[in-house]
Amino acid sequence: MIKKRAKQSVKAVLNKNFTFSDLSPRFKNVDSTTGNIFCPFHENHSTPAAKMYWNEEQQIWIIHCFGECHTNFTAYDYVDLILCEKYGKYKSPLHFLQQNMSKEDLYIQLEAYEDQLRYQTDIEENAKIDYISRVADDNEKTEDYIEALYLA
Numbered sequence: 001m002i003k004k005r006a007k008q009s010v011k012a013v014l015n016k017n018f019t020f021s022d023l024s025p026r027f028k029n030v031d032s033t034t035g036n037i038f039c040p041f042h043e044n045h046s047t048p049a050a051k052m053y054w055n056e057e058q059q060i061w062i063i064h065c066f067g068e069c070h071t072n073f074t075a076y077d078y079v080d081l082i083l084c085e086k087y088g089k090y091k092s093p094l095h096f097l098q099q100n101m102s103k104e105d106l107y108i109q110l111e112a113y114e115d116q117l118r119y120q121t122d123i124e125e126n127a128k129i130d131y132i133s134r135v136a137d138d139n140e141k142t143e144d145y146i147e148a149l150y151l152a
Helices: 002-017 075-086 093-100 103-138 142-151
Strands: 050-055 060-065
Touching: 002 075, 002 093, 002 103, 060 075, 075 093, 093 103
Parallel strands: none
Antiparallel strands: 050 060
């Protein structure tokens, strides 16, 4: 759980602080009307197979590949899959952040996201406990209680 939370925090900080155009000059002159680009995540040379767009809900830039990948990518994915894995410029996305942000800003932002994730986890855990308590209170028989847990 701790590793997953740490990765989520690194991903959130990277996506908040860096756009695709910060990561590669190839994204600086994207057609703003269509957002069509050649997908950087697979060999794509004849026609643009992806679209770059602003996701209002997440408040980040997304590349959606309509071709071979058929998935959404964020700045974090570009750093992880292209800059780290493909080119070996960084050991990890965290290493990228350490090289491209001040130590103080990075620490403050990672701590803020960790706190946010802990708070969300606490809310989810309390909701589960409340639900189990309600089901247990509503059922006098153990079989009914177990059945309600698995069917709810």
